[in-house]
Amino acid sequence: MRKRAEDLRRDGKVIAVVPTMGYLHDGHLSLLRAARSRSDVVVLTLFVNPTQFGPSEDLSRYPRDEDGDLAKARSCGVDLAFCPDAGAMYPPGSQTFVEVRELQRPLCGESRPGHFVGVATVVTKLFHLTRPHLAFFGEKDFQQLAVIRRMTRDLDFGIEIVGMPIVREPDGLAMSSRNVYLSPEERAQALCLVRGLDAAETLLRAGERDAGALLGAARAPCEAAPSARIDYVALLDAEELTEIERVERPAVLAMAVFVGKTRLIDNRVLRP
Amino acid sequence: MRKRAEDLRRDGKVIAVVPTMGYLHDGHLSLLRAARSRSDVVVLTLFVNPTQFGPSEDLSRYPRDEDGDLAKARSCGVDLAFCPDAGAMYPPGSQTFVEVRELQRPLCGESRPGHFVGVATVVTKLFHLTRPHLAFFGEKDFQQLAVIRRMTRDLDFGIEIVGMPIVREPDGLAMSSRNVYLSPEERAQALCLVRGLDAAETLLRAGERDAGALLGAARAPCEAAPSARIDYVALLDAEELTEIERVERPAVLAMAVFVGKTRLIDNRVLRP
Numbered sequence A, B: 001m002r003k004r005a006e007d008l009r010r011d012g013k014v015i016a017v018v019p020t021m022g023y024l025h026d027g028h029l030s031l032l033r034a035a036r037s038r039s040d041v042v043v044l045t046l047f048v049n050p051t052q053f054g055p056s057e058d059l060s061r062y063p064r065d066e067d068g069d070l071a072k073a074r075s076c077g078v079d080l081a082f083c084p085d086a087g088a089m090y091p092p093g094s095q096t097f098v099e100v101r102e103l104q105r106p107l108c109g110e111s112r113p114g115h116f117v118g119v120a121t122v123v124t125k126l127f128h129l130t131r132p133h134l135a136f137f138g139e140k141d142f143q144q145l146a147v148i149r150r151m152t153r154d155l156d157f158g159i160e161i162v163g164m165p166i167v168r169e170p171d172g173l174a175m176s177s178r179n180v181y182l183s184p185e186e187r188a189q190a191l192c193l194v195r196g197l198d199a200a201e202t203l204l205r206a207g208e209r210d211a212g213a214l215l216g217a218a219r220a221p222c223e224a225a226p227s228a229r230i231d232y233v234a235l236l237d238a239e240e241l242t243e244i245e246r247v248e249r250p251a252v253l254a255m256a257v258f259v260g261k262t263r264l265i266d267n268r269v270l271r272p
Helices: A002-010 A026-038 A066-075 A115-130 A142-154 A177-181 A184-189 A192-205 A211-224 B002-010 B026-038 B066-075 B115-130 B142-154 B177-181 B184-189 B192-205 B211-224
Strands: A015-020 A041-046 A080-082 A096-100 A134-138 A160-164 A228-237 A251-259 A262-270 B015-020 B041-046 B080-082 B096-100 B134-138 B160-164 B228-237 B251-259 B262-270
Touching: A002 A015, A002 A115, A002 B002, A015 A026, A015 A115, A026 A041, A026 A066, A026 A134, A026 A160, A041 A066, A041 A115, A066 A080, A080 A115, A096 A115, A096 A142, A096 B142, A115 A142, A134 A142, A142 A160, A142 A251, A142 B096, A177 A262, A192 A211, A192 A251, A192 A262, A211 A228, A211 A251, B002 B015, B002 B115, B015 B026, B015 B115, B026 B041, B026 B066, B026 B134, B026 B160, B041 B066, B041 B115, B066 B080, B080 B115, B096 B115, B096 B142, B115 B142, B134 B142, B142 B160, B142 B251, B177 B262, B192 B211, B192 B251, B192 B262, B211 B228, B211 B251
Parallel strands: A015 A041, A015 A134, A041 A080, A134 A160, B015 B041, B015 B134, B041 B080, B134 B160
Antiparallel strands: A096 B096, A228 A251, A251 A262, B228 B251, B251 B262
């Protein structure tokens, strides 16, 4: 992969990479299409990265469909798919990790210790292997995007990080490979996340700036759904991911909610 | 720097980098000459990296001589010198660090907490900025070389790391920018390091394999020098830097000794 990428760069080609864990949905496809529109060569990476899963998480049952993914990738004009196995990515003796110390701490960092070290490390490796000029990530993983942006700046990667809007199902549920875990009943109740975000945004537009009030509105639909259990609902500065009392500049309302056993995340940027 | 390096790569040039903290001595110059012999473009970096110094260490008084360094570099055929300032390398909000978890632990890692995180981080940044095919480091910093080799492999940098032999003064003292700190009396006593290494190697060649005996021989000259205070003298597996009882495969005898207030390091690889 690296040899191929280096040859392409030497030929003056602009490379865009879309790193994914596979089981592609329309959110991923929007990244691939955006990458296609801005580069000569689109590289899709498919790798379910073990180092970003905790010991009690869903690594072993994470959904996979490489053939289906490659067909979808082809339809979006992907040029290269890079699908390494875990043994090639982490040979014996591997011990080097990248951490983004502050931004990795709140939200999913608190619920999933080590998660963002795994993300930053694998993205570093994938950047080195695919040598991109541009890299595309979804805004659904808001904190991941913030971590990767900061890492890219701090380590002088010289790669443009492009964030793309959340893609939703017709009824509003944010697309996620993990939605496949939901039973029909859970699927219905999973709408509590987007309803919470909608409620908070409506309140904001009516003039509310107080974090407590906005968070209350966001939590209410989740608290009312019997299969839902809130992991976190938080309102943070959109740049630094530090807690705020009032929305005075762009903030992110971020939530993680277990619906049955499935942990879903969603977020919205609130602008005063 | 990165733009320049990317243009050079696109033109098919082979880039070699020699990362240094400046105040160049003949050890550094041997790296530059080796780099010159194996590349089209030699990049010297001069940067006294604050993140690899502890709070009570010698960052503020570390010797500097940029004009002298550039003159020496020119005489070795260096093409580009990259001399960033600390504010450019670590702008406000910088928070991303690279760690090599096991290899950073013993020896200087124990005496200088955080040192190798600083080293791995700045070398990652310098690699990204200078885009080398080859990078040259001295074997005097044996653990640093091991950390950088492992990091380069683990993070898939695709850079060949070249280690070069220790260069010594005529009387055997390993060259170091910090030797300038030594008073004449300390300079004489500083020979205890190389004498310890020589004594241990002589014993090894006589058939001794026991770590305790070899370490005893290495310590004796330092213990006899009144201005010397041993920080560590250790015998480790040369690959994994784990302690060994006997020399059965290549081992590194490594030492750090304060001579007066100046901390000196030296090492030798012992092969059975």
